[in-house]
Amino acid sequence: MSYQQHQQLLETLHACMAACNHCYDACLKEENVKMMAPCIRLDRECADICHYLESAITRNSPFVSQLASVCAEICTACGEECKKHEYDHCQKCVDACFQCAEACKSIA
Template sequence: MVEHAKHAELSNTLYECMVACNHCFDACLQEDDVKMMAECIRLDRECADMCSYLMQAVERNSPFVSELAKVCAAICEACGNECKNHDHDHCQKCAEACFKCAEACKQVA
């Protein structure tokens, strides 16, 4: 039961991060200087995809959850570090979600 609750909490955090990254991705595409946001957009996409994949791996009880969580933590940190460099509200919220997710992934890795 404890393992299931831990994984449910991780899945929720992964979902929140995926949603934040997808929102940031979309909002960055609407910015005046999209070129300046290119790295942020790229990392938002990477992070959202990885969070989605790890969420699925957790749900199917994959034997590779800890390895995937390690990779996901690294991607979340990279995305968070990029997003925190931008003053846009969506970037700041995304960075916060990414850092929270990176910490949750490290607990599982």
């Protein structure tokens, strides 16, 4: 598929990458960092794979579908972890992750 067709997906991936990296940064500044350790870890995982998939789509990689499948799984795991925390940065991350997981599933 052309990258024009994927414009919406690219925006969703970008939003998820940004939300995860922002959540990562914010978690590292929280008082109770220990509680946030799994969130920090998953935020990095999720930001990195969304980022990777974004680039793969724009360069017309033949492996977008397989990568999207893994990305959907990572987004879901990150969203589930963030759901446990009431911080604003976590709640924003939940929405971005679940939306991105759906978008990835649709092309996987």
